[in-house]
Amino acid sequence: MTAILGISAFYHDAAAALVVDGQIIAAAQEERFSRVKNDRRFPFAAIRYCLDEAGLTPGDLDYVGFYEKPLRKFDRVLETHCAAAPGGFRAFARSIPGWLTEKLHVAREVRHALPGFSRRVLFAEHHESHAASAFFPSPFDEAAILTIDGVGEWATATIGAGRGNRIELLSELRFPHSLGLLYSAVTSYCGFAVDSGEYKLMGLAPYGEPNFADDILQHIVDLRPDGSLRLDMSYFDYGHGLRMTSEKLHRRFGGPPRPCDAPLEQRHCDLAASIQKVTEEVLLRMARHAREQTGLRNLCLAGGVALNAVANARLLAEGTFDDVWIQPAAGDAGGALGAALLVWHQLLEQPRTARTGDSQRGSRLGPAFRAEEIRACLTQQGAVFTELPDEAAVCRETARLLAAQKVVGWFQGRMEFGPRALGNRSILADPRNPRMQQQLNQQIKFRESFRPFAPAVLAENAAEYFDLPAGRSSPYMLLVAPVSESQRVAVTVPEPRGLARLAVVRSRIPAVTHVDFSSRLQTVDEERAGLFATLLREFRTLTGCPLLVNTSFNVRDEPIVCSPQDAYDCFAATNMHALVLGTFLILKEQQPRTRLPTPSTPSAKRPRSESALLAGSTWIDSARPASPRDLRIFGVGLLIVAGVLGIVSLRSAHWPWFWGSLAGLWSAAAAVFWTVPRSRASIHRCLNCLSAPLNSMLSLAVLAVIYYLILTPIALCRRCLRRDGRPGGTSVTYWQQRPPNGTRETYLQQF
Amino acid sequence: MSHDPRPNDARELSDLVDSPQPGLTAEFWQFLKTNKKWWLLPLLLALLALGALAVLGGTTLSPFIYPFL
Numbered sequence: 001m002t003a004i005l006g007i008s009a010f011y012h013d014a015a016a017a018l019v020v021d022g023q024i025i026a027a028a029q030e031e032r033f034s035r036v037k038n039d040r041r042f043p044f045a046a047i048r049y050c051l052d053e054a055g056l057t058p059g060d061l062d063y064v065g066f067y068e069k070p071l072r073k074f075d076r077v078l079e080t081h082c083a084a085a086p087g088g089f090r091a092f093a094r095s096i097p098g099w100l101t102e103k104l105h106v107a108r109e110v111r112h113a114l115p116g117f118s119r120r121v122l123f124a125e126h127h128e129s130h131a132a133s134a135f136f137p138s139p140f141d142e143a144a145i146l147t148i149d150g151v152g153e154w155a156t157a158t159i160g161a162g163r164g165n166r167i168e169l170l171s172e173l174r175f176p177h178s179l180g181l182l183y184s185a186v187t188s189y190c191g192f193a194v195d196s197g198e199y200k201l202m203g204l205a206p207y208g209e210p211n212f213a214d215d216i217l218q219h220i221v222d223l224r225p226d227g228s229l230r231l232d233m234s235y236f237d238y239g240h241g242l243r244m245t246s247e248k249l250h251r252r253f254g255g256p257p258r259p260c261d262a263p264l265e266q267r268h269c270d271l272a273a274s275i276q277k278v279t280e281e282v283l284l285r286m287a288r289h290a291r292e293q294t295g296l297r298n299l300c301l302a303g304g305v306a307l308n309a310v311a312n313a314r315l316l317a318e319g320t321f322d323d324v325w326i327q328p329a330a331g332d333a334g335g336a337l338g339a340a341l342l343v344w345h346q347l348l349e350q351p352r353t354a355r356t357g358d359s360q361r362g363s364r365l366g367p368a369f370r371a372e373e374i375r376a377c378l379t380q381q382g383a384v385f386t387e388l389p390d391e392a393a394v395c396r397e398t399a400r401l402l403a404a405q406k407v408v409g410w411f412q413g414r415m416e417f418g419p420r421a422l423g424n425r426s427i428l429a430d431p432r433n434p435r436m437q438q439q440l441n442q443q444i445k446f447r448e449s450f451r452p453f454a455p456a457v458l459a460e461n462a463a464e465y466f467d468l469p470a471g472r473s474s475p476y477m478l479l480v481a482p483v484s485e486s487q488r489v490a491v492t493v494p495e496p497r498g499l500a501r502l503a504v505v506r507s508r509i510p511a512v513t514h515v516d517f518s519s520r521l522q523t524v525d526e527e528r529a530g531l532f533a534t535l536l537r538e539f540r541t542l543t544g545c546p547l548l549v550n551t552s553f554n555v556r557d558e559p560i561v562c563s564p565q566d567a568y569d570c571f572a573a574t575n576m577h578a579l580v581l582g583t584f585l586i587l588k589e590q591q592p593r594t595r596l597p598t599p600s601t602p603s604a605k606r607p608r609s610e611s612a613l614l615a616g617s618t619w620i621d622s623a624r625p626a627s628p629r630d631l632r633i634f635g636v637g638l639l640i641v642a643g644v645l646g647i648v649s650l651r652s653a654h655w656p657w658f659w660g661s662l663a664g665l666w667s668a669a670a671a672v673f674w675t676v677p678r679s680r681a682s683i684h685r686c687l688n689c690l691s692a693p694l695n696s697m698l699s700l701a702v703l704a705v706i707y708y709l710i711l712t713p714i715a716l717c718r719r720c721l722r723r724d725g726r727p728g729g730t731s732v733t734y735w736q737q738r739p740p741n742g743t744r745e746t747y748l749q750q751f
Numbered sequence: 752m753s754h755d756p757r758p759n760d761a762r763e764l765s766d767l768v769d770s771p772q773p774g775l776t777a778e779f780w781q782f783l784k785t786n787k788k789w790w791l792l793p794l795l796l797a798l799l800a801l802g803a804l805a806v807l808g809g810t811t812l813s814p815f816i817y818p819f820l
Contacts, residue, residue, distance in 0.1 A: 063768060071782050078791060100802035107772060119768040347764050699801070706797045714790055723790075744764055751782040 006340030015333035026053035058114035067335030068126035071751035085715035126152025133338030134302035135162030149303035191258035208269030227286030228734035329418035362528030366415025399538035406577035421552035423532030455512035456550035
């Protein structure tokens with residue numbers, strides 16, 4: 001048996017994935033366990049889950065793969081700061097602590113997470129991990145590979161080829177010229193959080209006209225026929241400051257960025273439509289170039305941009321490739337899976353046979369919970385529940401509730417890996433109800449009213465409702481398709497402007513029909529989602545409608561639920577009518593009032609309006625609890641400091657009262673620490689908190705010295721000598737050829 | 752997709768991951784040598800020194816470090 005753990009962390013959406021003998025056993029994002037949306041911290045909980053799922057201990061692991069090369073990325077960060085010097089100290093002071101304390105110490109973090117695993121960590125390149133996550137689970141023997149995201153180490157997009165058990169990246173675009181960052185910059189400008197609000201912008205696009213698209217292509221993006229691009233960086237600030245966009249871009253777009261709580265204007269809708277049009281154009285050109293460069297007929301896609309379902313659908317419709325497979329966890333979380341698969345196939349040279357089935361296993365790769373665990377949770381909560389006899393009864397009863405216009409929380413089997421809920425952690429509702437979209441947005445999800453919902457439709461009925469090309473399916477909700485003409489209804493009211501357009505009934509399934517008649521659909525089949533398919537069939541039997549609204553089981557700005565407790569908490573805090581946890585049915589009307597909080601919008605957390613690219617870190621994680629060993633060391637430290645201060649106070653000719661008092665204080669702390677064991681953690685925490693402000697001030701001063709006395713002179717000299725790598729004029733192509741794959745030894749290196 | 756591992760290939764990678772882990776400083780040095788980015792050296796030295804302090808500061812001993820810096 002060969003067990004390989006893949007890890008992604010420190011940028012956004014940290015995750016772990018476990019591959020045993022080439023089979024994907026488990027994969028999960030850290031946010032689901034920590035309950036911090038897009039959690040970027042090292043995925044201790046996700047790693048623990050993956051090992052538990054396989055019944056392994058850290059010592060049983062053969063290899064650990066990390067999804068990118070930290071030193072190469074650090075090199076890019078330093079070069080970017082040099083390019084900005086002397087004007088970017090704030091960004092420098094914000095980013096460097098995180099690098100020095102955690103991002104450069106992956107091996108140390110792995111040792112903490114995996115006591116008993118003593119081997120070296122293997123480091124893949126960021127886009128190599130994306131490419132591996134796209135090609136190895138795909139059903140193709142050989143395929144072109146396209147990866148597009150914000151930025152990895154230096155690459156922002158790559159074209160490659162996968163054949164058998166090998167992938168090779170052939171060409172790349174390099175930072176700061178990035179389609180992903182361009183999309184994120186406009187996301188930020190429109191007031192949505194970078195790294196999580198991009199899909200909101202995609203949902204906003206149909207409300208607008210692409211009036212800014214030509215402007216963007218003429219002034220901001222130099223787009224070549226082969227899809228390579230160069231951005232005019234005077235419009236952006238992500239290389240220099242703490243914002244994504246510059247004043248120059250604000251002037252071109254007609255005003256300052258929208259604050260996240262300000263109303264959306266038609267201008268924002270038009271901008272969303274414009275950047276969507278540009279994105280589609282770039283993606284299509286890149287895909288054509290990938291086809292020409294590789295000569296291959298199928299395409300695998302990954303990277304955050306591959307989550308743009310509208311662009312994906314256009315790519316498929318264009319017919320550049322015979323078929324396209326998109327990694328469901330296309331963002332950085334999928335990099336963990338890619339790193340593990342890369343080790344198995346490419347480094348261990350294990351053969352690969354493309355499957356006709358789904359190697360990704362429907363992306364249901366997260367934790368499942370037994371009936372006893374669910375019962376214990378509900379009992380502890382004092383919930384009133386009914387246990388149904390079997391899954392058939394669960395589907396019948398749930399379908400009956402849905403047909404009665406109830407909103408149901410649906411929690412079954414293993415949690416999905418990736419950003420989409422695919423019918424295991426979903427909120428379900430009747431798509432025929434014209435009021436359902438508004439009800440779900442305002443009373444259940446507490447989110448922006450303009451956002452559309454996605455349908456889950458039985459695969460065998462998909463063609464009746466959607467114009468999905470023959471033979472196509474969308475099991476991972478990564479494609480949009482128009483609602484078919486036969487389902488549309490004549491619009492009898494005058495078409496309103498702006499966001500009010502969503503209220504107009506346009507089809508027989510209005511809750512899942514966007515204003516342009518598009519739907520981001522999920523086709524449900526027996527092989528991947530048997531129970532969900534049964535539920536849809538039951539609903540079809542009752543109503544004649546083989547589809548449901550399927551939205552993720554969470555509220556705004558919170559991660560999708562993982563455990564029965566998370567699901568119950570979400571159910572209790574919203575106006576959901578029913579919750580189905582495995583075979584347990586919980587009806588809101590039956591719950592004792594005292595047990596349920598008043599449904600309300602989630603705490604007024606401001607979404608992050610900055611990119612992880614700009615995110616900062618602190619030096620000390622004072623929230624991390626100290627272990628008993630830590631406390632013992634700390635106690636010894638207290639004694640030593642008290643002793644040293646005592647000697648100083650006895651020998652000092654100046655201020656003996658000051659040194660004496662200080663020695664007395666430290667001695668008292670040491671005495672309490674050693675005589676009252678219960679006080680140890682508190683004393684440790686207290687002194688940690690007291691030292692934190694000092695730490696901040698001193699480290700800021702040291703960073704300023706480094707920035708202004710070392711980095712800035714170096715940067716200015718390089719600029720004078722024209723060694724700063726600034727690009728020259730325009731070029732026929734901005735794709736840069738990549739060197740051939742490295743040897744196995746290069747995967748030990750962090751650069 | 753399960754296949755019998757090919758022992759020779761596995762052993763080769765296995766030997767590599769069992770080799771001693773170089774320190775961060777050694778990795779930086781290798782990086783500078785490989786990429787000929789010597790201009791980064793003073794910056795990296797300063798940051799490494801700060802990093803060492805930061806690592807100590809992140810341990811349980813941090814209350815003893817910063818007040819006496």
